[in-house]
Amino acid sequence: MKITDVSAQLLKPTEFEFQWKDQLPPRRVGMILLRIRDDEGHEGQCITWLAGPGQFEDMLPRVRDTLVGQDPHDIERFSYQLTDNLTAPNAVSSGVDIALWDLVGKIHEQPVYKLLGAARDRVRAYASTVRYDTVPEYVDLALQCRDEGFTAYKLHAFGVPDKDIEVCRAVREAVGDTMDLMLDPVNAYDRQGAFKVGKVLEELDFYWYEAPIEDADIQGLTDLTRYFSIPITAVESVGGGLKFVPPYLVNHAVDSVRSVGDWTGGITAMRKTAALCEAFGVKFEPHSYGSTLIQAAHFHVMLAIHNCDLVELPVPTGVLDQGMKDTLRVTADGYVDAPTKPGLGYEIDEDEIDNLTVRRLTVGDASSVVGH
Template identity: 65%
Template structure:
């Protein structure tokens, strides 16, 4: 099996604007669909908003030159080359890696998690919000998610300590004992603000406290991890590659590691980080906030490891399902089941993709 072509679709941006705290300006998300096909008729796909149209336009000819003629089974060699040994990750290289795993699954007629080595067939899901304007909107959304089956709920609130405390208390009042609760201020606090919020979250028995301060503030994270019983999870914004992760574990700065698979090196990189965490008896809790295919890429890794508790689903459900025939949903028991189709396991709707496409590369 040899790679025969590399193609991309630049899609029209979504009408919905996204924001995850008050420091982040509301923005539209524009997506790119990457397609890598083989001489045997299989095609690997990945649809992401982390790959800017300008980046893929500049990179695609070089990727064609490198990838065409290669065997997708050589995925470790390919991804290592594209990331300089996982030291210089990028959305483009990560998207290629995910496409290749999708290809391999389709070639072998198996879901990707089985190729990785299946550990389980389902995982508990949590609802992951974007930022709303009012506390009541968070409470209302939590009710909606609970009715849909979610038994865990993560707040992307305002990124302002006092305002975040207010919304956490309001949601806790309604759902204490009914849903596991998490807070992700997306690195917005300083150390004093993080301590103030952490004390409240510990009193409220939140499940975890995510990205409270800048990921680069290793000493600050150490202080938080020492101070609170509530697990601290961080490192999602690491951009320097896999070799940046050990310091968080060696220095006891986190209880679990976050990462963005569609940036750090795809499925291949996530498996490595999961193994690193396992060596330290630590959790690996990657984000899976993204399109259906990005969610799926993370889901397959989670189903192939034991040290991950939750799968993240953007809510309202469906908000990032553009161009899809199949979608991922939380079941009534709060879990997501493994896909059964080969590859990533979720088919695109080509009529929808055609309607959304503004440029083909």
């Protein structure tokens, strides 16, 4: 069994414009579909949104040289080769790792989480918002999400302490004790602002307080974690992945570690980070905001570990599901059930992908780009 081909397709950007705090401009999100094929007719896939076409074009010759002719099961070896021994992960190498796990799952006709060693078959979901212009919009969406089945709701608000306090109070008043609430200001506050907001979130009984200050501010995070009973969480991708997690753990700088697996090394790296966090008694709550297949990659890791509470789903529901037949959806009782199909378990819609494709980059000749 050998890998025979690697290819990528640039897809049209989303119609929806995404913004997660005042300090970030709205933007449409472009995606790239990566395909890895073997000589027995199986294909592993990943739709990534963190790498641009230029980065893919630059890396695809190296990816092809690494993979083609090799056994697809050798994921750990490929992981080291494509991330320079885990010191330099990026969106392309992470997408390759995810597509390889999808491929191996399809070869063995098993969902990825079963190959990782299943811990459970469902995880409670939370709705993860974009930034809105007004407080009532956050309230209305929270109530809509509750009607859909969500029992937890995370605000990406304004990134301004007083404005964020206002919206958090309004949402808590609207939902009462029927939903767990979280706030992610996306590293927008200084330390003073972070403490100001944290005191209110504790009063409002929020479930966690995410990325209040810069992720690199280990001392500031440590001070927040020791001061508040509300769990503090940060994103380990600031430094590049697994090797940058230990400072958070040995300093007890956070109560849980977030991970952008589609940047920090894919499923392989997330599984290692989860184990490292577990050894320190810290939660590992993978960030799963992205395309359906990115959500799925994070979800499979969650299904294979114990130290994770929630799976993140972007809302409005379906906003990042372009090109898919199957999607992750919240159940009436607030969970996402494990997929039963092999690999990542969510099938792309080839006709829709065809319509979304802007151009194809096929790595028979790694620099060959043709219009669609």
